Amino acid sequence: MTVQSQLRVYNTLTRKQESFKPIREGRVNLFVCGPTVYDVSHIGHAKTYVAYDIVARYLRWKGFSVFFVMNITDIDDKIINRAHEGSENPLRLADRYARLFYKDMKDMRVDCINLYPKASDHIPEIIGQIEGLIEKGLAYRVDSGDVYFDVTKFPGYGKLSRQRIEDLVVHRVDPNPLKRNPADFVLWKSQKQGEIAWDSPWGKGRPGWHIEDTAMTVTYFGPTYDIHGGGTDLIFPHHEAEIAQAEGLTGKEPLAKYWLHTGLLNIRGQEMHKTLKNIVPIQEAISKVGVDALRVFYASTHYRSPVDYTEEALVQASSLARRFSRAYELLVLASARPPKIREDEEVLRKDLEDTRAEFFLAMNDDFNTPGALTAYIKIVGLAEKLGENPGKVGLEVRRSLEELGSILGVLQVDAASKENSLELVNLLLELRTELRLRGEYQLSDKIRDRLSSIGIVVEDSLPQKKSIGQHQVQRKKP
Numbered sequence: 455m456t457v458q459s460q461l462r463v464y465n466t467l468t469r470k471q472e473s474f475k476p477i478r479e480g481r482v483n484l485f486v487c488g489p490t491v492y493d494v495s496h497i498g499h500a501k502t503y504v505a506y507d508i509v510a511r512y513l514r515w516k517g518f519s520v521f522f523v524m525n526i527t528d529i530d531d532k533i534i535n536r537a538h539e540g541s542e543n544p545l546r547l548a549d550r551y552a553r554l555f556y557k558d559m560k561d562m563r564v565d566c567i568n569l570y571p572k573a574s575d576h577i578p579e580i581i582g583q584i585e586g587l588i589e590k591g592l593a594y595r596v597d598s599g600d601v602y603f604d605v606t607k608f609p610g611y612g613k614l615s616r617q618r619i620e621d622l623v624v625h626r627v628d629p630n631p632l633k634r635n636p637a638d639f640v641l642w643k644s645q646k647q648g649e650i651a652w653d654s655p656w657g658k659g660r661p662g663w664h665i666e667d668t669a670m671t672v673t674y675f676g677p678t679y680d681i682h683g684g685g686t687d688l689i690f691p692h693h694e695a696e697i698a699q700a701e702g703l704t705g706k707e708p709l710a711k712y713w714l715h716t717g718l719l720n721i722r723g724q725e726m727h728k729t730l731k732n733i734v735p736i737q738e739a740i741s742k743v744g745v746d747a748l749r750v751f752y753a754s755t756h757y758r759s760p761v762d763y764t765e766e767a768l769v770q771a772s773s774l775a776r777r778f779s780r781a782y783e784l785l786v787l788a789s790a791r792p793p794k795i796r797e798d799e800e801v802l803r804k805d806l807e808d809t810r811a812e813f814f815l816a817m818n819d820d821f822n823t824p825g826a827l828t829a830y831i832k833i834v835g836l837a838e839k840l841g842e843n844p845g846k847v848g849l850e851v852r853r854s855l856e857e858l859g860s861i862l863g864v865l866q867v868d869a870a871s872k873e874n875s876l877e878l879v880n881l882l883l884e885l886r887t888e889l890r891l892r893g894e895y896q897l898s899d900k901i902r903d904r905l906s907s908i909g910i911v912v913e914d915s916l917p918q919k920k921s922i923g924q925h926q927v928q929r930k931k932p
Contacts, residue, residue: 461516461818464758466689466713467614471820476680477711481519483679484510485671485710487688488524488570491551492533495558496733497748497763498719498726503564504749504863505716505757505821506683510566511861512817525670526552526572529660534649544650545574558736562745563863569674573666577652580661580669583703584641584654592702596632599644599657603664605637608698614713615690639695641665664695671709672700682710685718686758687725717760726763734763743768746775749863753823774831778855778865781837785852788844796845802836803847806854809833813858823862830858 461474476482486506489495503524510522527533528548537544552572559567573580584601587593592607605611605619612618619637629636640662645651651658661669671679677700684693693713700709719726726733739748751771755761796802809832816825837844837851844851859865882901889898 461512462820463712463714464820466715467708467710469616472712474712476518477678480517482513482521482681483675484513484520484522484681484683485667485675485679486522486524486682487667487684487692488526489555490527490530490532491548491555492530492536493551493728494735494737495555496726496728496735497739498733500558500562500564500736500739500748501719501752501761502683502685502716503559504562504752506714507562507564507566508753508757508823508862509681509683509714509821511863512821514566515861520566521569521674522567523569523571523670523674524567525667526555526570527663527666528552529573529650529666530663538648548572548574561740562736562748563866571670571674573661573670576666576669576673577661579673580665581642581652581654583665583669583672583699584661586703587641587699590702592698593641594634595656596630598630598632599642599659600630600632600640601642601656602630602633602638603641603695603698603702604634605639605698606635608702610701610707611698612694614694614697617690617694639664639691641699664692665699667692668696668699668703671696672704677704677706678708679710681712681714683714683716686715687718689715714757716757717755719761719763721763739768743772744775746778746864746866747772750775750778750827753827753862753864756824757821775864778830778834778859781834782852782855782859782865782867784842785837785840785844785848785855788840788842788848789852791842793846793848794843796840796843796847799845799847802840802845803850806833806836806847806851809836810854810858817861826858826862827864830855830862830864833858 462471463474464471484506486503489499506522510520513520526548528545533548534544537547540547552570556570559565584593587603588595588601591604593601593603595601619635630640641664642654642656642661643659644656645658645660649660651660671682682693682696697709701707721732721734724730724732747768748771751768752761754767754771809829812832813826813829816822816829819825833851833854837848837855840848840851855865856867859867886898886901889895889901
């Protein structure tokens with residue numbers, strides 16, 4: 455089977471799948487809208503961030519140099535309101551939750567992100583962009599001191615969400631009667647009593663949400679870059695506003711060549727959202743089922759599709775993750791023995807080659823992780839089929855489990871831990887043999903039973919001193 459070499463991605467801007475070709479050969483600039491840090495992050499957030507982590511992992515596997523930026527929104531009404539409730543400085547509160555978010559991402563193995571810029575660190579860039587938009591006639595100040603973007607002055611407004619200005623739903627979040635048009639969005643908010651604020655040409659105030667992201671992307675990527683990602687809930691108004699601001703200011707388009715959007719996570723028919731108080735915090739889910747299970751759960755659904763959170767789905771994902779680990783550990787243990795020739799080795803090698811091709815065909819099809827996961831499960835099945843005599847092909851299967859598992863992030867391989875585990879099993883088996891030689895069968899049987907409890911089955915042959923390479927050792931079937 456021939457692997458499809460060209461990666462194709464679905465572009466929300468064009469509403470079709472396109473061949474992926476970055477602006478600069480060999481380099482990809484990727485921006486994903488990060489969290490507003492006023493509370494702990496939940497597994498709905500994790501779905502989006504794991505999806506883009508897999509995107510970045512695969513792009514790097516294909517040889518691209520990926521610069522992955524995820525912003526931190528640390529200036530926002532929600533942050534100010536939460537800080538006011540606890541009589542806490544808003545930036546201090548935001549920093550506290552940002553640190554918890556970094557831990558969430560580390561624990562979830564979302565480790566492809568190069569930079570987490572904060573909005574509060576980019577106030578000069580934000581003010582500079584607003585000044586530029588006013589100079590171009592795209593923005594205006596009202597008597598209250600607020601500054602708005604005039605959507606009627608940007609002909610492309612609505613092209614991402616496929617909406618016409620006259621059909622847009624009135625922005626109920628900001629019904630300021632001083633606005634020229636109901637759909638105009640705020641760039642700078644004048645200070646209200648007790649609120650955090652910065653000096654600006656329009657008086658003390660703070661930035662609007664949309665301009666924060668634009669200031670960061672233009673700062674780090676320039677006027678146009680490769681991929682912009684986020685949840686489908688951000689297409690309008692957030693991403694639409696980003697396009698209007700950046701393209702209106704720089705005169706260059708597109709802001710992002712490819713717009714990718716993830717489906718949302720639902721629970722009991724509703725979007726998981728802090729305002730609905732139906733969230734499952736990331737750390738709670740990790741404690742309950744583990745990281746491997748969560749990543750398998752997310753990979754089981756295409757990133758663009760919504761997913762329903764159920765206990766049953768997590769249990770299934772957890773069972774599958776344990777199966778991956780057992781199959782891999784079996785190959786690690788078997789690798790300590792000299793390989794024996796298998797008559798079916800060439801057939802197995804061909805199966806492995808074809809299944810790897812299926813994996814990459816799926817990933818090249820808009821990062822189709824369900825298809826890739828199906829192929830990965832087939833390779834796990836090959837590992838299980840090899841049993842205690844994997845032959846020479848066993849090493850190839852093991853390397854494939856490591857390589858493809860690292861793309862999906864569903865198999866944690868710690869080389870030091872792996873070798874230590876192997877040494878420990880060898881030591882226990884040698885100790886057990888010594889006990890059997892001395893006739894201490896009760897204690898040797900206890901060691902055998904404990905090994906069996908963790909999935910390592912020992913079948914005794916002649917009572918003589920052996921290493922793991924001489925014992926009949928195999929993993930229990932799941």
